[in-house]
Amino acid sequence: xxxxxxxxxxxxxxxxxxxxxxxxxxxxxxxxxxxxxxxxxxxxxxxxxxxxxxxxxxxxxxxxxxxxxxxxxxxxxxxxxxxxxxxxxxxxxxxxxxxxxxxxxxxxxxxxxxxxxxxxxxxxxxxxxxxxxxxxxxxxxxxxxxxxxxxxxxxxxxxxxxxxxxxxxxxxxxxxxxxxxxxxxxxxxxxxxxxxxxxxxxxxxxxxxxxxxxxxxxxxxxxxxxxxxxxxxxxxxxxxxxxxxxxxxxxxxxxxxxxxxxxxxxxxxxxxxxxxxxxxxxxxxxxxxxxxxxxxxxxxxxxxxxxxxxxxxxxxxxxxxxxxxxxxxxxxxxxxxxxxxxxxxxxxxxxxxxxxxxxxxxxxxxxxxxxxxxxxxxxxxxxxxxxxxxxxxxxxxxxxxxxxxxxxxxxxxxxxxxxxxxxxxxxxxxxxxx
Amino acid sequence: xxxxxxxxxxxxxxxxxxxxxxxxxxxxxxxxxxxxxxxxxxxxxxxxxxxxxxxxxxxxxxxxxxxxxxxxxxxxxxxxxxxxxxxxxxxxxxxxxxxxxxxxxxxxxxxxxxxxxxxxxxxxxxxxxxxxxxxxxxxxxxxxxxxxxxxxxxxxxxxxxxxxxxxxxxxxxxxxxxxxxxxxxxxxxxxxxxxxxxxxxxxxxxxxxxxxxxxxxxxxxxxxxxxxxxxxxxxxxxxxxxxxxxxxxxxxxxxxxxxxxxxxxxxxxxxxxxxxxxxxxxxxxxxxxxxxxxxxxxxxxxxx
Numbered sequence: 001x002x003x004x005x006x007x008x009x010x011x012x013x014x015x016x017x018x019x020x021x022x023x024x025x026x027x028x029x030x031x032x033x034x035x036x037x038x039x040x041x042x043x044x045x046x047x048x049x050x051x052x053x054x055x056x057x058x059x060x061x062x063x064x065x066x067x068x069x070x071x072x073x074x075x076x077x078x079x080x081x082x083x084x085x086x087x088x089x090x091x092x093x094x095x096x097x098x099x100x101x102x103x104x105x106x107x108x109x110x111x112x113x114x115x116x117x118x119x120x121x122x123x124x125x126x127x128x129x130x131x132x133x134x135x136x137x138x139x140x141x142x143x144x145x146x147x148x149x150x151x152x153x154x155x156x157x158x159x160x161x162x163x164x165x166x167x168x169x170x171x172x173x174x175x176x177x178x179x180x181x182x183x184x185x186x187x188x189x190x191x192x193x194x195x196x197x198x199x200x201x202x203x204x205x206x207x208x209x210x211x212x213x214x215x216x217x218x219x220x221x222x223x224x225x226x227x228x229x230x231x232x233x234x235x236x237x238x239x240x241x242x243x244x245x246x247x248x249x250x251x252x253x254x255x256x257x258x259x260x261x262x263x264x265x266x267x268x269x270x271x272x273x274x275x276x277x278x279x280x281x282x283x284x285x286x287x288x289x290x291x292x293x294x295x296x297x298x299x300x301x302x303x304x305x306x307x308x309x310x311x312x313x314x315x316x317x318x319x320x321x322x323x324x325x326x327x328x329x330x331x332x333x334x335x336x337x338x339x340x341x342x343x344x345x346x347x348x349x350x351x352x353x354x355x356x357x358x359x360x361x362x363x364x365x366x367x368x369x370x371x372x373x374x375x376x377x378x379x380x381x382x383x384x385x386x387x388x389x390x391x392x393x394x395x396x397x398x399x400x401x402x403x404x405x406x407x408x409x410x411x412x413x414x415x416x417x418x419x420x421x422x423x424x425x426x427x428x429x430x431x432x433x434x
Numbered sequence: 435x436x437x438x439x440x441x442x443x444x445x446x447x448x449x450x451x452x453x454x455x456x457x458x459x460x461x462x463x464x465x466x467x468x469x470x471x472x473x474x475x476x477x478x479x480x481x482x483x484x485x486x487x488x489x490x491x492x493x494x495x496x497x498x499x500x501x502x503x504x505x506x507x508x509x510x511x512x513x514x515x516x517x518x519x520x521x522x523x524x525x526x527x528x529x530x531x532x533x534x535x536x537x538x539x540x541x542x543x544x545x546x547x548x549x550x551x552x553x554x555x556x557x558x559x560x561x562x563x564x565x566x567x568x569x570x571x572x573x574x575x576x577x578x579x580x581x582x583x584x585x586x587x588x589x590x591x592x593x594x595x596x597x598x599x600x601x602x603x604x605x606x607x608x609x610x611x612x613x614x615x616x617x618x619x620x621x622x623x624x625x626x627x628x629x630x631x632x633x634x635x636x637x638x639x640x641x642x643x644x645x646x647x648x649x650x651x652x653x654x655x656x657x658x659x660x661x662x663x664x665x666x667x668x669x670x671x672x673x674x675x676x677x678x679x680x681x682x683x684x685x686x687x688x689x690x691x692x693x694x695x696x697x698x699x700x701x702x703x704x705x706x707x708x709x710x711x712x713x714x715x716x717x718x719x720x721x722x723x724x725x726x727x728x729x730x731x732x733x734x735x736x737x738x
Contacts, residue, residue, distance in 0.1 A: 007532035015521060227516035231577070234484055234510035235533035416486065418514075433488075 004236045008244025012219065013251050026256050030263045037267075049075060052111045052138065055085045055101060057094075059118040066149040071142065082138070087113075105131055114142075120150055121157075180384075197264075197294055198352050198379040201302055202372050204257065206345050209309050209371065210338060212253040213317040217330055219245055220321025220415065229415045238412040243404070246314045250307060257306060265294050293382055301378050308396040309371025312403060313337065319407040322414030323422040333422070344369035348376040355380050361388050367399035406431065436495075437462050437585055437616045443482055443492030452478040453489070454640040460618065460633065462584075465611050467627035467648075468620040469724055470637035476620040477513050479637065480589050483618075484510055497585065506534050509583030513590050513620075515574050519563040523554070526562060527577055534581040541580065548576040552602065571595055575603060579610065586610060588619035592626060604630065624721040634720065638728050652717045655726075658691040659716040660700070666708035676700040688716075 016022055058064040064086045073081040089097040101113045112130025117123060126146055128139065152162040220242075223229045232241055320333040347369055351360040355377040364374035370392050377386040413430035420426065439459040445452050453475045460466050468476050481487045483494055496504050517526055524545060531541035549555045552572045557565060565573065571594050579586065591607070592600045607630060611617060621627055627634060634651060636644035644651060658678070663686050671680050671687065676695045681688040691700060697715055704710065718726075 003535050004533050007529060011525075011529050015518075015525075222518070226519060227512075227514040228518060230481075230486065230512035230514050231510070231517070231530070231574070232533065233486060234508065234512070235505050235530070 002240060005240045005244040005247070008236065008241055009248040009251070012245050012248025016215070016249070016252055017255070022252065022256075026259055029260045033263055033267060049081075051075070051079050051081065051083055052135075053083050053085070053109075055087050055104070055110050055113040056116065057087050057089050057097070057113070058116045059089075060116060060120055060153075062153060063116050063120070063146060063149045066152070067142070067145055070145045070148065082142075085110075102129070105129065116146070121154060124150065194293060194380055194382075195352060198376050199349070200264075201261075201294075201298075201379060202345065202348050202352075202376050204260065205302065205306050205309065205375060206341055206372055208253045208257060208306060209313050210341055212249050212310065213313045213337075214334065215249050215252075216246055216314045216317040217321040217334065218327065219249065220318055220411075221324065221327055221330065224322070224415055224418070225325060227418075233415070238415060239404075239408040242315075242318050242408065242411050246311060246318060250310045250314065253306065253310060254303060257303065261294070261299050261302060265299070268294055295382065298379055298382050301375060304393070305371045305375040308393070308400060311400045312367060312371075312396065313341065315400070315403045315407045319410050319414070319427070322411040323417075323427050325419060325422070329422055340368050341372075344372040348372040352376045352380050355386055361386075364388060365392055365395055367396055370396050409433070436460065437464075437497055438483065438618070439493075439495040440479075440483065441493045441495075443479070443489040443494060445478055445482060445487065445489050451640045453482065455492070456637070456640075456642045457492075458635060458642070458645055460616060462616055463611075463614050464633055465607075465617045465631045466619075467631035467634045468618060468637065469622075469624070469627060469634060469720070470620075471728055474637045475640040476637055477589055478640075480587055480618070480620065483587065484508070506581065507584045509578040509581065509586045511574060511578040511586075511588045511591055513593070515571075517562050517570060517573065517577075520561060522559055522561055523549075523565070523573060524558045526573070527580060530577045531580055536581050544580050544582075545576070548580065551606075552576060567594055568596060568599055572599060572603075575606075579606070584616060586615055586617045586619075588617065590621060591619055592621065592623055600626075624719065624724055628720045636724065636727055644723070644727055648720075651723065652720075655718045655723050658693065658695075658697070659718065660689045660691065660697060661712070661714040661716045662687050662689060662704075662710070663712035664704075664708045664710055670704055670707050674700070674703060676703065 056064050056067065064084065068084050071082050071084070075081055087097060087101070098115075101110070104110045105112060108131075111132075112128060115127040115129075117125065117127075120126065126143075128142075133139070152166075155162040155165060223232065236244075316337050317334070320330050320337070323333065324330040347363050351357075351363060351373050354360060360373070360377060363369055364377055364386075365388055366373075374386075374389060374392045378389055409431045410427045413433055414427070436459045441457050442455050443453060443457075444455050456475075456479060458466075468479070470476050478487070482489045483496070485494070485496075497507055521529070527545045528538070528541060531545070532538075536544075545558075546555075549558055552575070554569060554572060554576075557569065562570065562573070575591065578588070586607075588607075591603060595603060604626060607617065607619075611630070617630075619627075619630075628648070631648055633646065634644070634648050635642060665685065668682060668687070671677065671682060671689075676691050676699065678690045678692045680690070691697060701710075701713060
């Protein structure tokens, strides 16, 4: 690269990379992830749940034994997850018994109590009372077991053997594993993980184009409003100045995205196994992350589409900066550009689910939507390359070239125009200047 | 060898003719002062020389255009000058030196030299926004001359400087001139122009109304003005056929001779009549020329 452009690139990069904001911004994502993992580890390690004590009034007399039998899971330390004690209560002393139970709950002697009514077979209602009723996972377990017992009793009443029927039902369960058909054969993959990754990455891509694109506008406005432009362009051509600016700020984005991307790769590769090794149960979220298919190829496309998308959008952002005198004036021109970006994002959400339709193909070739839509198609179809992927690199390249040539003419005139009220009409006039 | 040749350049902005058919050329080592009232077109002309704006008509040939990158051989101090406020002084200078493709080691050496010379050394690592306006002006000047340009173009170099710093900058300009640097500068300060330039050019309303070597310009204005201190009767003032007009202060008189009358003959005529204490052929100052020329052109325009 031309030495002069390189000087601009390194100035734009270094003056910003050295700021606290940028350093914090770059490290924030990894730090949040480290805290998340640390939190899961500490929580899993030191805040093991203890046995929960429940008392049960079983007016049928048939369900309590099955609850004890079927809810005999143990915790990591070997003790029971739940302990149940049956309370006898007659019609006469029921109110007194309930009062005693409530007192026990409040005194934290027990965690809660269940009342299984006599007519459970028809009413199908069980009452649970406790201080804390938000332990959904546990309650769902208990609900399932009582349901099963009630079902068993109903089957027996009809003269069937619940054991035989349950066994037959279990024997009939099947599981669906999805495989993706690729040129290299079929690959099993987790659909959820893939969508999650695609949305996350595309969101980052668009967000970064917007944030750093506006930094380009800001940088141009700074040179204009501080009257720096003329000093600079006595040494370097306006288009070189513009390109240096765009590339320098682009590198800031690429650096941050590389840090974030590397951390996602580290996390999905080593995160869950490491926690399992340390004896911590992995939450479902981590299983999803563990299934992410964030390969170096997807990563490379991610950076490539960011780079191209950035060149395209940042050139427009530079044009806006050259046309206006203050950030406020710029806002009216920035809005449509941001809107264009958001439309691309919404198209992406639909396309990610049906990446192979003709509509998806054409949408991903519209230059302003290519970065989000084509990248999403590549990420969900990985390791197969979707149709038009290579073509989109060429169409982007040509579009970027055309936009830069056009904007260079606006930029050249605009950066020396002080105090003029900006308008598109004026900018179009500038394009025609010699 | 002409370092800069400007041929018939014009530039209009909407209905305003900012620069109207200006031509001139300067040789290596020349110092050209571009004078003119506000809004005369000086900055527009300089921007066209710098190729920052393209002329509607005419051509600018810089350094014979054979040199690879003319931009690196020019030092330009624009009228609209500012600098990155958040950057450290030394980093700004290094950045501008890089834009001129200077070697880093040489740039660092030059930066230290000039910072010391202009008394900015202790601000080297400070941010620009901490500097006073005058210091920023000096910094701008350093940035302009750091890469030892062959051609220096200074648009109002003394704007915003106090008398001490103005003197310092003038000294440096004189030094650069002595080292053979070709210099163009625009200014309102006639006194500076008079001392620094060997050529001047006067622009008014976009038109070049006067240009040439400073001595010749002055001569063309000045050979008929005589300041005379005398004793004796003042009848000769009315009787002499040499005199066009005079302004008598008693023992001191300012005389303007008729156009083709040699002052030598006038002196011979008065020697026998009066006692001469002082006879001075007075060159007009640039200030006088400036005011007179602009004024008379203004009148012409009014007649149009």
